[in-house]
Amino acid sequence: MSTPQKLAKIVKVRGISAIWIIPIVTVIVGLWIIYSHFANKGVEVTLLAKDASSIIAGKTVIKNRSVDVGIVDEVTLSNDFQQVVIKGHIYKDMVPLLTNDSLFWVVKPEIGHEGVTGLNTILSGVYIELASGDDKREFHNRPFTISDNPPLSEPGIQGLRLNLESDQNGVIPRGAAVMFRGYRVGIVEKSDFDVASRKMKYQLFIRKPYDILVTQNVRFWKEGGINLAFSQRGANLEIPSLDVLLAGGISFDIPEGSKFGEPAKQNTVYKLYENRRAIQDSQYTDYTEFLLMFSDSISGLVEGASVEYRGIRIGTVSKVPFYTPEILKDHSMLNQNIPVLIRIEPGRLSELVTEKIDIAAMIIDEQKNGFGAALKTANLLTGALNIDLDFYPELKNSYNPKTHIEYGYETIPTVPTGLAQIQAKVLQLLDNFNKLPLNKTVTDFNKSLQASEKLMNSLNTILATKEMQNLPKDLQQAIQTLNQTMKGLQPGSDMNNQMKESLQKVQQMMDQLTPLLGTLNDKSNALIFSAPAKRDPEPKASSRGVK
Numbered sequence: 006m007s008t009p010q011k012l013a014k015i016v017k018v019r020g021i022s023a024i025w026i027i028p029i030v031t032v033i034v035g036l037w038i039i040y041s042h043f044a045n046k047g048v049e050v051t052l053l054a055k056d057a058s059s060i061i062a063g064k065t066v067i068k069n070r071s072v073d074v075g076i077v078d079e080v081t082l083s084n085d086f087q088q089v090v091i092k093g094h095i096y097k098d099m100v101p102l103l104t105n106d107s108l109f110w111v112v113k114p115e116i117g118h119e120g121v122t123g124l125n126t127i128l129s130g131v132y133i134e135l136a137s138g139d140d141k142r143e144f145h146n147r148p149f150t151i152s153d154n155p156p157l158s159e160p161g162i163q164g165l166r167l168n169l170e171s172d173q174n175g176v177i178p179r180g181a182a183v184m185f186r187g188y189r190v191g192i193v194e195k196s197d198f199d200v201a202s203r204k205m206k207y208q209l210f211i212r213k214p215y216d217i218l219v220t221q222n223v224r225f226w227k228e229g230g231i232n233l234a235f236s237q238r239g240a241n242l243e244i245p246s247l248d249v250l251l252a253g254g255i256s257f258d259i260p261e262g263s264k265f266g267e268p269a270k271q272n273t274v275y276k277l278y279e280n281r282r283a284i285q286d287s288q289y290t291d292y293t294e295f296l297l298m299f300s301d302s303i304s305g306l307v308e309g310a311s312v313e314y315r316g317i318r319i320g321t322v323s324k325v326p327f328y329t330p331e332i333l334k335d336h337s338m339l340n341q342n343i344p345v346l347i348r349i350e351p352g353r354l355s356e357l358v359t360e361k362i363d364i365a366a367m368i369i370d371e372q373k374n375g376f377g378a379a380l381k382t383a384n385l386l387t388g389a390l391n392i393d394l395d396f397y398p399e400l401k402n403s404y405n406p407k408t409h410i411e412y413g414y415e416t417i418p419t420v421p422t423g424l425a426q427i428q429a430k431v432l433q434l435l436d437n438f439n440k441l442p443l444n445k446t447v448t449d450f451n452k453s454l455q456a457s458e459k460l461m462n463s464l465n466t467i468l469a470t471k472e473m474q475n476l477p478k479d480l481q482q483a484i485q486t487l488n489q490t491m492k493g494l495q496p497g498s499d500m501n502n503q504m505k506e507s508l509q510k511v512q513q514m515m516d517q518l519t520p521l522l523g524t525l526n527d528k529s530n531a532l533i534f535s536a537p538a539k540r541d542p543e544p545k546a547s548s549r550g551v552k
Contacts, residue, residue: 173205301380
């Protein structure tokens, strides 16, 4: 008996096939990558540059302190084709580095006065450096300009920025040191020439805490080079450090005798002086000008030379020579005198005298007592001169109160220099010697010798007579002594020859001293340094016209 057969029941299972797992996972991963890309992309940034040398899209990174903070996405030209537009983005976690005053520059190998920089880019390639600023305001996405050079001081560093102006020759380069008493406290950030004002303009940065050293009364001056100065105190040699010697620098300090003043403010403008001596003279703004007329040569007298009263400095030479239209019109004066303008600065006596003294009025009043000026040698090696004020007896007799003002200036009478006076006396002595009738003197001397020879012969004849034998012995001895003396003076004798040689040597000495004194009159230090070579005389053109 057969068993009954059962039919199988087919149940359909609804589900996703395993083959779809891989595409689904791929889509999910792709979506996650896209989300992560845009979520972590950060902030886009646009940079403007003159050229795109060595900058490659997708490879050139943006760094901050050697850490990657972004990357360059695209490099194109601007619409006007005048500059390069570099588009990139800053990573999301690095966005706080991007501020309104951030700085960008390209780091590449360079050789400068500070040494070789950017050597690591030889293998890794150039990159763009980002320096974050200190602007805490809300960031506004705007194009940034890539600087040609890295900033010498980052924006985040606190300090004081100042501006200097200079009309002197020479340029202090960007990156030079700013020093206070030899210690480096800042740096020269910018060095530009202003065509409109024809002045060099510098921007300095003094970092904290040294910014408190800068006050309203500080003075800035150039450093650099070897400074060798000669003065009454002797020689002074100053050699700066090697980096300052090669690249130059700027120093600042308070002039001696000045107060500190109020602290300086940001972007205050100062004048840049040529050297430290110039800043010391700059504080004497209260002065009275006097006009001096010198009949001597002023070779060796320069602007800035000291005006002294018995070794105490009371002023400065202002202009050498000093000409105005009124002075140039006076041809008679130009043929005799050379005008020099000086400043009498009473502030120089403030350290010696506590009370305020009107020294200019005293100079005018004391002229009736012979007060005047003369040129004085300040240094024999260089031939430098200064002006010495003192009382001179010869000026007392020539004082005229009506002539103390000339060409609109108070005047101080002058006397010849000490060397000029000596030269004048020696020249006068030579003139007196030249006026002496030496030839006639020698002729008369020979005639006297001939007469003495005749007298000696007569004495010999007298001594041989019998009458002479009868004279007293004292008289005989006196006549014999006279006879011996006359023999010593006769021509051919030693005494006669010595006298002739002495007269000839005196004449030769006078002939040799005349050109020497003429040279000293042209150049007072000719005994130490060679005198200037005189040019050969040139024939003057005839007053008649050439046909």
